[in-house]
Every structure is written in C-alpha cells, then in structure tokens.
Amino acid sequence: MAEPGAIAVPLLLSAGYHVRVDLPEQAPDVVVTQAVGPDERLAIALADRLHEAGYDGTTPVTLAAAGSADERSQQDVAVAAQQLSARLGVTVELAYVAAGEPRLSEVNPEVVATYLLAPGVFADAVAQCGAEVIAQPIGAHAVVAEIVLDRYRQNPPPIMQ
Numbered sequence: 001m002a003e004p005g006a007i008a009v010p011l012l013l014s015a016g017y018h019v020r021v022d023l024p025e026q027a028p029d030v031v032v033t034q035a036v037g038p039d040e041r042l043a044i045a046l047a048d049r050l051h052e053a054g055y056d057g058t059t060p061v062t063l064a065a066a067g068s069a070d071e072r073s074q075q076d077v078a079v080a081a082q083q084l085s086a087r088l089g090v091t092v093e094l095a096y097v098a099a100g101e102p103r104l105s106e107v108n109p110e111v112v113a114t115y116l117l118a119p120g121v122f123a124d125a126v127a128q129c130g131a132e133v134i135a136q137p138i139g140a141h142a143v144v145a146e147i148v149l150d151r152y153r154q155n156p157p158p159i160m161q
Helices: 017-026 040-052 071-088 121-127 142-153
Strands: 061-065 092-096 111-115
Touching: 040 071, 040 111, 040 142, 061 071, 071 092, 071 111, 111 121
Parallel strands: 061 092, 061 111
Antiparallel strands: none
C-alpha cells in the first residue's frame, strides 16, 4: 500500500490510457498527476534537440511520437506539434511510430523532432526513418525536471501530523 499522500508524476508525454486508467488502477491510493506533456516548455527542449542535431531553423519539421489509439493522447500530441511550430516559426507535421496516422514509415521527412523522453524501441524506429536531421529524444533536459516539479506542486500531499 502507498504511503498517505503519495504522488506519482507519470513520465509520459500525453494523457492516454496509462495516465487515465492503468496507473490509477494499479496504484489506487496514489494521486496520479497530469502527464509531463503536453506543455509549451517541451517545445524549448525539442528545439534544443533539433539544433543539436544540426537543424537550420528553416525547414518544416515532422514531430515523431510513439502514438496511441487513445483520441485524447492524439490530441495532446497535436497540441505539442502546434507548440513546437510556434516556437520554431515553421510548419510542424505529425507522424507516429506505433499507433496513429500517418505512420512515420509512410512519410518522407527531412527533419524529425523526436517526441519521446528516452532511447528505446520507438526512438530506434525514429532514428531509422531516413531523414536528413533527426533529433535525439528529449531526455534529461532541464524543462522536464521543471514540469515534473510543477505537476507535483499542483498536488501537494497533506501535511502529516
């Protein structure tokens, strides 16, 4: 059983099944906060990763996400694409690796922003898409830590006496 007042901040980029159903069912005594994404600060991290990969700042970008069959999750990713587009001042299209349309394997992007937090199977699939510029996953970026702390602070545990 969880400690009274326990809070879990899902290190996920959208509010799909895991955030809304799976985590609350698996940890019923835990407050499950909003996911890390979408958050406009993630556009800063995505832009940083793009520039680190050699992005010139002028070419349209494809935001590659793992994907989900959950419509709310897809809406969250669309918000992230809009936020990145506003940050970069270029068109940002969506593509998905595992679920959702269009699939990254079906488009021919020149520049890809990887909307994933860490390396793994999905990041490997993004890395093999053939684009000229492929950003690394967001990873250990300072804005991720800021967002996690903000999610936690929005749900403070009760003071134990």
